[in-house]
Amino acid sequence: MQTSPKLIINLAKIKHNAARVLRFCSLKEIDVIGVVKGCSGLVEVAKAFIAGGIVNLADSRIENIIEFRSAGIKNEVTLLRIPRLSNVKNVIEYSEISVNSEVEVIKSLGYYAKMKKKIHKIVLMIDVGDLREGILEEELFDTLNYIKNIEGICLYGVGTNLGCFGGVKPTRQNLNYLVNIACKAEKIIGSSIEVISGGGTSSLTLLENNEMPNEVNQLRVGEAILLGTDVTNNKNFEWLEQDAFVLETEIIEIKEKPSVPFGEVGRDSFGNKPKFNDKGIIKRAIVALGKQDLYLNGIMPKDNKISVLGGSSDHLILDITNNDNDLKVGDTIKFDLGYSSLVSATCSKYIQKEFVGEI
Numbered sequence: 001m002q003t004s005p006k007l008i009i010n011l012a013k014i015k016h017n018a019a020r021v022l023r024f025c026s027l028k029e030i031d032v033i034g035v036v037k038g039c040s041g042l043v044e045v046a047k048a049f050i051a052g053g054i055v056n057l058a059d060s061r062i063e064n065i066i067e068f069r070s071a072g073i074k075n076e077v078t079l080l081r082i083p084r085l086s087n088v089k090n091v092i093e094y095s096e097i098s099v100n101s102e103v104e105v106i107k108s109l110g111y112y113a114k115m116k117k118k119i120h121k122i123v124l125m126i127d128v129g130d131l132r133e134g135i136l137e138e139e140l141f142d143t144l145n146y147i148k149n150i151e152g153i154c155l156y157g158v159g160t161n162l163g164c165f166g167g168v169k170p171t172r173q174n175l176n177y178l179v180n181i182a183c184k185a186e187k188i189i190g191s192s193i194e195v196i197s198g199g200g201t202s203s204l205t206l207l208e209n210n211e212m213p214n215e216v217n218q219l220r221v222g223e224a225i226l227l228g229t230d231v232t233n234n235k236n237f238e239w240l241e242q243d244a245f246v247l248e249t250e251i252i253e254i255k256e257k258p259s260v261p262f263g264e265v266g267r268d269s270f271g272n273k274p275k276f277n278d279k280g281i282i283k284r285a286i287v288a289l290g291k292q293d294l295y296l297n298g299i300m301p302k303d304n305k306i307s308v309l310g311g312s313s314d315h316l317i318l319d320i321t322n323n324d325n326d327l328k329v330g331d332t333i334k335f336d337l338g339y340s341s342l343v344s345a346t347c348s349k350y351i352q353k354e355f356v357g358e359i
C-alpha cells in the first residue's frame, strides 16, 4: 500500500524540459549531456531524458550508471565525479567517458581499458575558480605530458565545474579562460580536443544572455531539466516546468498553540539554538516528514498561505493559521522541492515514489 510521504514524479514534464533545454542549446550549437544525479539516477527519469531527445547521459555515481545498464539503457554515459582509484574497473566496464583530474587514476583507467580492449574517453577537469575538482593551469603541461603516453584512454575534452563549492558563477571571462586552456592543451598534445564542456545549469544563463564563448560546445545539464531552476543564479527558467516533482505527506496533528515555546530553553534535537517570533496563538499542523527523510530547508508548501516553522528528525511543523481550507488530521499537504531536497528525498527509503505522465 502507498502511504505518505510520497514523491510524485511527472515524467512528461521532465521529457518536456529535456526537449526544451536541448532545443535551446542546439540553437547555439551546444551539445547537452543530461545529468540524472539530482534525482539519484532514477532509471525512469533517465528514460524521460532520452524520450525528450537527449542522447548522452551522465551521473556522478557509477552505481547509478550500472542501474542504467541493467535497465537496458545503452546510451553513452559520462561519469561526473572523478573516479575512485578502487573502482576504475567498473568505470571502464559501465561508462564510456569520465571526468578526471588525477594522473594516477587516469593511468589506472588506461590499464583496465587496455585489458578490455576499449578506449576510454577522458574529460580533463580544469579549476577556473570554484575550487572543487580540477587541475590548476600550472599543472596543465606536466599532466598532459604524462597522460598523452597512456594507452587505452584518449583526451576527449576539457571541462570545468562552477557554482558548486565556491558558488562561483560562470562568466564570459572564466569560460574564455577555459577555452584558452583548451588551446594550450591542443598545442601540448599536438592534436585537437573534441569537447569544451562549459559547466551545468548555471551556464544556461550565459547562453540566454549571449555571453557564452563560441568555442564552448557542451553543457552538462541536470537541475534545469529536473526542476526548471538555477540555484546558483537564484532563478526559475520561465520557459521550463518547475513542478515535475511534488512531495506529498499527511497531517498527523493540528493544534492551536503559542508561537513561542514555554519552559527553560536549551538546544533543539540537532544541537541548534532555536529562535522564535512571537505571533501569539497560532494554528499549527504537524506532518509526517522530517530530517530523516530529506533536507528540510529546500521544501516549500505549494499553498502559499502555509509556512514552515521548522522540523526535527520525524516531524515538520507548519503554520496553517492563514489557510482558508478546513484542514484536518489525515489531509494531504503538497510541497515543491529545491535541488537539495530533491537529492535527499530521492535517496530516502522512507519516501515512496510514484511516476505519472506518459513519455
Ligand SMILES: *Cc1c(COP(=O)(O)O)cnc(C)c1O
Residues within 6 Å of the ligand: 035, 037, 038, 060, 080, 081, 099, 161, 199, 200, 201, 202, 220, 221, 222, 223, 224
Ligand atoms: C552535478 C554536475 C553537473 C550538473 O549540474 P546541474 O547544476 O544539475 O546542471 C555537471 N557537471 C558536474 C561535474 C557535476 O558534478
